[in-house]
Amino acid sequence: MALAPYAVRPETARGRLHPEPEAPTRSPWQRDRDRIIHSSAFRKLQYKTQVFVNHEGDYFRTRLTHTIEVAQIARSLARELQVDEDLTEALALxxxxxxxxxxxxxEEGLNRGMKAWGGFDHNAQAMRIVTLLESRYAAFDGLNLTWETLEGLAKHNGPLSKPPPYIVEYDARHKxxxxxxxxxxxxxxxxxxxxxxxxxxxxxxxxxxLFGPExxxxxxxxxxxxxxxRLSSLDVPPPRxxxxxxRRVINQLATDLATETKRRLTKLDPADCNAVRRSKHPVVAFSPAMGDANRAIKDFLLARMYRHWRVNRMTAKARRVTEHLFHLLVEDVSTLPDExxxxxxxxDPxxxxxxxxxxxxxxxxxxAVDEHRRLTDLSVPG
Incomplete structure (x- = not known):
């Protein structure tokens, strides 16, 4: 597929913090994607909550299945907009x-516990994981991803006027x-x-x-x-x-996003990817009408799902467990595993x-549930 002028290109890529030879069969962003998929942090997403805690049902989304769905939508949009699919997929993953x-x-519980030390932010934590915490390579900590992947991961939601402490720290050595x-x-x-x-x-x-079709x-x-x-068949059973x-909702949202983004790109007429970075406003966006519709969906979900009493009960317990775990461990680091x-x-506090x-x-x-039990229940072996 021919790339648009505003797409990233291997020949203008800014490289990695720790220089490595290029792969003969993969682009820099294919390698980034592959490193992310093989990371320990990626595998653990399978047992991390999206909305419903893992044990509440096998058919609800987990953080991993959500991530895969994001990657599928992102890659389709990248193809439609003629930008690099592998970098887009790497960022989604x-x-x-x-x-x-x-x-x-x-996140709320951990943020409360860590408030005195700058709080907790999952975007900053993702940067810590890929630049510091993953231990897979002899020559460096982290995954040594390309500048383009790290830049997109740090600020995929927009420019950072007040970046979290770790992103400030990392930016000082790798702008x-x-x-x-x-x-x-x-x-x-x-x-x-x-x-x-x-x-x-x-x-x-x-x-x-929590709610029904009506x-x-x-x-x-x-x-x-x-x-x-309902018009697609005379008798559509509820699951279908x-x-x-x-699937129709996804299609309408994605189609509108692609159409509005093309309109904005045509107006901006960027000569290269850096022209997009210099723009005052995002180029990827919904139309005003679809943006309003998307906010209405978000408001409904906030009221009817995220704040539903059943969800609230599990959320409250999870928040307490996470914050309590932090205080238990930070007050007595001798209870941490040796490493x-x-x-x-x-x-050093x-x-x-x-x-x-x-x-x-x-x-x-x-x-997390098991560790909390081990630290608080005398009948559970440490």
């Missing part, structure tokens, strides 16, 4: 690597142009995240019985998709009706807090 157990509830817009590939990955989680959360919310029929885009799904509706105890040191934060952020849901 890496965007949630920093999430702790229990999804946003775990990522934090004040500019991300490239088209990173912007696509961020938009694909919105499309994926809004649509699949509608699906999971109906599957969980309760979403008033929503823009969704209501039209539901009516079209749900799937037929959701982590060595990293925490004995007399900040180092101990960051180490415990890394340890907890890397836990799966079930490991």
């Amino acid at each position: 890496a965007h949630d690597l920093g999430h702790p157990p229990f999804g946003h509830a775990g 990522l142009d934090l004040h500019t817009q991300p490239g088209v590939e990173a912007q696509i990955a961020a938009a694909a995240d919105d499309i994926a989680y809004h649509s699949h959360d509608l699906d999971d919310g109906m599957r969980a019985g 309760e979403i029929s008033h929503l823009p885009i969704v209501g039209d998709a539901l009516r079209e799904a 009706l749900r799937h037929e509706t959701i 982590w105890r060595g990293r925490a040191g004995e007399s 900040r180092r101990a807090a960051l180490t415990v934060g890394d340890y907890i952020a890397g836990m799966t849901d079930r490991f």
